Amino acid sequence: MSLSRRSILKSAGALSLLGGPFGFQALAQAAPAVPAAAEIPPILFVHGNGDHAALWITTLWRMESNGVPHERMFAINFTDPLARSDDKVEQPNRSSxxxxxRELGEAIKELKRRTGAPRVALVGNSRGGNSIRNYVKNGGGGDVSHAVLCGVPNHGVYDWDDGLGGEFNGRGPFLRGLNEGEKEVTDGTAFLTLRSDGIDKFAQADGRFVGKPGTPTGITAEGPALKGATNLALGAIDHRETAYHPRAFREIYKFIAGREPSRLDIVPEAQVKLSGLVTGMPTGVQTNRPVSGATVDVYRVSAETGERNGGRIHSSQTGADGRWGPAQVDPSWYLEIVLTSPHATTTHFYRSPFPRSSDILHLRAARPLGSADSGAGAVVLMSRPRGYFGLPRDVVLFDGKEPKDVKPGVPTDSVTTLRLPAEEAGRAVVALFNQERIVARAWPAAENRIAVAELTY
Structure with a gap:
């Protein structure tokens, strides 16, 4: 079954975009605000290629705000999140x-043990959906009640004769194995696919997004849909937003819980505790391997200037497990989180207020300063981990200007870079994305420092 965004909105009622935090107003529903925990299976969230569990923070907050207990949810952190170039050929710090x-199976087993539930629901973005389908099809269906696949390249990013060993080649043995048969899903598990209406960069007919402009990929916008699943197109949302956008949350919750969510906004907690992992890039490849000996310092900062309001409110050093925190903060505070990690760029993360607690606020040092930064007195990044910058879809202003390194059209960029002369090091830089605004400070590049205005939404 395939439904358009218009059909979804007509059947479920109009979604207001005029109020609530960051432009989203809670849906008014007749369903009870707090569902009984027993009615909803435990939920395991599965991140995508090169990513980590922290991308699910806002989804977890929305689940909690709808009464789902924190202890009945888990977001996996794959050790080596990047796929191999050839699935059968080993590569350092990449996974098959x-x-x-195997890692997903271990996480499912642990969540079942922790909750006592016979089955769990799985929600995956991008490559995470490949892992879900692989687990369910190859003997794990009895453990999984629901499988929600968000922006998953179920028929590949491309369908070519060359590079058949690649995990994302629709013509390769891995995806052909998952898609063989009259139905492309496994009986006994309920499947939902969520996709974009044409602006997912990994579901494009032209190969320009995979390095071959002008070469047909053999894939269309409907590539994420599966025969035998409930297939929904969510509108003009990008590849990551198919999982992390409030529109996606609504469908994820409704499919698993069997009813509409009572709200889309996030209910703040009176006291917020933050903690997570420090991970690194041992061979220049992003991993989720813990880093020991890293220092994490947290400061409260001014929302208008980014300047620190007093001294540190938290400081901790990681041990062998890479854990930092917990830091206790107020849900109204803007924060600067400073990561000093061995053999890495000192990174100053500027963040919007955290309305709720999180134990998966994972930190990874910013990229090394490179030749493109030569001569810059300060380097500031604006990062959107849970989506891409879409022009002209979004308002994206960095230091008062629309970034030149963000390409218009299909959203493909989640990071934009600002380089300042030495005499401007130390000044405030405003990052504005739609209704989220963060003010960062430009730190001297000569001290091997990078500032990151990291968006939450």
């Missing part, structure tokens, strides 16, 4: 489809 299937 079998590595992913």
């Amino acid at each position: 489809t079998e590595d992913q299937r």
